[in-house]
Amino acid sequence: GAVVSQHPSWVICKSGTSVKIECRSLDFQATTMFWYRQFPKQSLMLMATSNEGSKATYEQGVEKDKFLINHASLTLSTLTVTSAHPEDSSFYICSGEQGKGQPQHFGDGTRLSIL
Amino acid sequence: AQKITQTQPGMFVQEKEAVTLDCTYDTSDQSYGLFWYKQPSSGEMIFLIYQGSYDEQNATEGRYSLNFQKARKSANLVISASQLGDSAMYFCAMSQTSGSRLTFGEGTQLTVNP
Numbered sequence: 001g002a003v004v005s006q007h008p009s010w011v012i013c014k015s016g017t018s019v020k021i022e023c024r025s026l027d028f029q030a031t032t033m034f035w036y037r038q039f040p041k042q043s044l045m046l047m048a049t050s051n052e053g054s055k056a057t058y059e060q061g062v063e064k065d066k067f068l069i070n071h072a073s074l075t076l077s078t079l080t081v082t083s084a085h086p087e088d089s090s091f092y093i094c095s096g097e098q099g100k101g102q103p104q105h106f107g108d109g110t111r112l113s114i115l
Numbered sequence: 116a117q118k119i120t121q122t123q124p125g126m127f128v129q130e131k132e133a134v135t136l137d138c139t140y141d142t143s144d145q146s147y148g149l150f151w152y153k154q155p156s157s158g159e160m161i162f163l164i165y166q167g168s169y170d171e172q173n174a175t176e177g178r179y180s181l182n183f184q185k186a187r188k189s190a191n192l193v194i195s196a197s198q199l200g201d202s203a204m205y206f207c208a209m210s211q212t213s214g215s216r217l218t219f220g221e222g223t224q225l226t227v228n229p
Contacts, residue, residue: 032215043206043219044160091158097215103150104217106160 002028004096006107014115015086021079021110023094029074030096034104035067038091050077084114117142119207119220127226128197135182136192136223138207144168147211149190151181154204154222163205166190197227 003026011019023033031052036044048069049057056069066088068080077096081088091111095104118141128134140149151163166174166181174181182191190209194201207220 034215034217043221044217046216049216093158093160095160095217100215103162103165104215105162106152109158109160111158 002096002098002105004030004094004105004107006094006110008110009108010111010113012113012115013084016083017114019081019084019112021081021092021094021112023077023079023096023107025075025096025105028096028098028105030077030098031074032097033071033077034095034097035069035077035079036093036095038093038109040091044093047079081112084112086114088112089114117144117147117209117211117218119209119218121207121220121223123223124221125224125226127228128194130199130227130229131196133193133195134197134225136194136205136207136225138190138192138220140188140190140207140209142188142209142211144211147209149181149183150208150210150217151179151190151192152206152208153201154206156203160206164192194225199227199229201225202227 005024007022033050035047047062050069050071052071058064071077093109095106097104120139147168149166153161164176164179166183178195180193204222206222208217
């Protein structure tokens with residue numbers, strides 16, 4: 001089956017630090033990857049759609065300058081949380097799709113804690 | 116706009132029994148896909164089952180089946196012979212067939228009791 005690897009699993013860092021999260025499709029090419037954010041006991045909220053070789057499409061209310069997305073290859077997308085603050089603490093999870101309308105395959109997520 | 120509604124915040128079931136998790140949806144699209152994902156406490160999202168809007172038969176994957184009632188706009192997940200490892204959060208989601216953006220419901224926390 002399609003495998004998506006997300007790294008790191010856990011990040012604890014000081015306020016003001018920038019944090020990079022990687023999302024890799026291991027056995028398929030993902031022209032499109034998605035980044036979600038999930039608060040405790042809540043559903044997944046789509047932050048942005050990442051397309052290989054082009055700019056990401058951000059959802060309304062998501063600050064593109066704070067959440068930088070790069071999709072440099074068909075197997076790698078990165079999310080950088082710039083100058084992170086405690087309110088950015090959350091569970092971030094990525095997914096990749098093999099084709100339009102096909103199930104998205106998710107990484108294991110990253111728990112980000114900003115002190 | 117698409118919307119997914121899961122009206123059961125929590126469900127309990129005895130081990131080995133069947134359980135139905137409800138999902139209703141709202142869309143003006145003619146072509147769409149419906150998905151169920153399982154999220155254990157560890158956080159990963161596990162794809163369970165998919166139903167296309169034009170599929171005439173209900174989807175089945177092992178112990179999972181999707182009770183698709185298009186006229187009622189419902190896509191309930193049925194888990195047969197529940198196991199302790201089925202305890203998790205379950206999310207219903209939909210997308211347009213021509214696109215990829217997933218809309219998730221609020222989820223149902225399933226607890227399987229021994």
